[in-house]
Amino acid sequence: MRHRRKGRTLGRSPSHRKALLRNMASALILTERDAEFDSNAPKVRGRIVTTMEKAKEVRPLVERCVTIARRSLEAQEHASQFAVNEERGSEGWRQWRQSDQWTQWVAAQAPVIAARRRVQQLLQDKQAVRILFDEIAPRFSDRPGGYTRVVCLAKPRLGDAGTRAILEFVGTHDRVVTKSEKPSFADEGEPAGQDELSTELDEKASDSQQEQDAPSDAASTEQPQASDSADDKAADEHTKD
Numbered sequence: 566m567r568h569r570r571k572g573r574t575l576g577r578s579p580s581h582r583k584a585l586l587r588n589m590a591s592a593l594i595l596t597e598r599d600a601e602f603d604s605n606a607p608k609v610r611g612r613i614v615t616t617m618e619k620a621k622e623v624r625p626l627v628e629r630c631v632t633i634a635r636r637s638l639e640a641q642e643h644a645s646q647f648a649v650n651e652e653r654g655s656e657g658w659r660q661w662r663q664s665d666q667w668t669q670w671v672a673a674q675a676p677v678i679a680a681r682r683r684v685q686q687l688l689q690d691k692q693a694v695r696i697l698f699d700e701i702a703p704r705f706s707d708r709p710g711g712y713t714r715v716v717c718l719a720k721p722r723l724g725d726a727g728t729r730a731i732l733e734f735v736g737t738h739d740r741v742v743t744k745s746e747k748p749s750f751a752d753e754g755e756p757a758g759q760d761e762l763s764t765e766l767d768e769k770a771s772d773s774q775q776e777q778d779a780p781s782d783a784a785s786t787e788q789p790q791a792s793d794s795a796d797d798k799a800a801d802e803h804t805k806d
Contacts, residue, residue, distance in 0.1 A: 589613065593732060594701065614730070616722065617727075626687065630697060631697065634697050637676055637677045644677065681698060714732075716730060
């Protein structure tokens with residue numbers, strides 16, 4: 566029985582599996598790098614394509630690293646109040662190292678250093694750690710979790726027909742649903758001949774209404790004439806009698 570043995574083995578030993586997940590998490594973070602002049606530039610920033618099982622296993626690791634980096638932003642902002650912009654080794658920088666301000670900066674920067682060391686222990690990639698703390702974490706400063714998504718692809722992997730999936734950061738390739746606007750025929754950009762067409766239609770409608778009213782008027786005028794002729798006949802018969 567597999568009690569207390571959560572997760573997938575992925576057909577690998579524990580050390581091999583940890584290395585696989587670590588490399589995939591670093592690969593996802595490295596897609597956010599500036600690869601303008603890189604020969605191995607990523608096709609899409611913030612996205613990797615893998616199997617569904619691997620994507621579900623590596624997602625918690627990425628989420629944990631982003632959470633650690635996001636929680637250190639407050640301490641980093643507090644430490645920036647005691648930092649200086651002097652060049653390292655200059656006279657101003659040496660005076661800052663001898664002052665109490667440097668001691669305060671070290672105390673405020675300690676949580677950030679601990680967070681970086683923890684993520685470095687998980688990923689073991691200095692470039693990925695730098696990109697995570699400098700670019701990705703500030704982007705999710707107001708988001709309390711759910712930094713990635715897994716999207717299943719319809720086309721299976723060629724060879725073994727494995728189910729492929731996309732693992733990507735949210736906020737970059739989000740689907741935007743737009744509703745179509747109801748057309749308005751009274752806009753300022755109405756065609757030039759629209760007014761003339763509307764007047765012609767109104768005139769035709771009025772003419773057709775007049776034609777429909779004409780037979781009823783004729784019938785009403787003919788009915789009194791018929792009644793007058795009947796009265797004349799009755800008067801002639803009375804005189805003959």
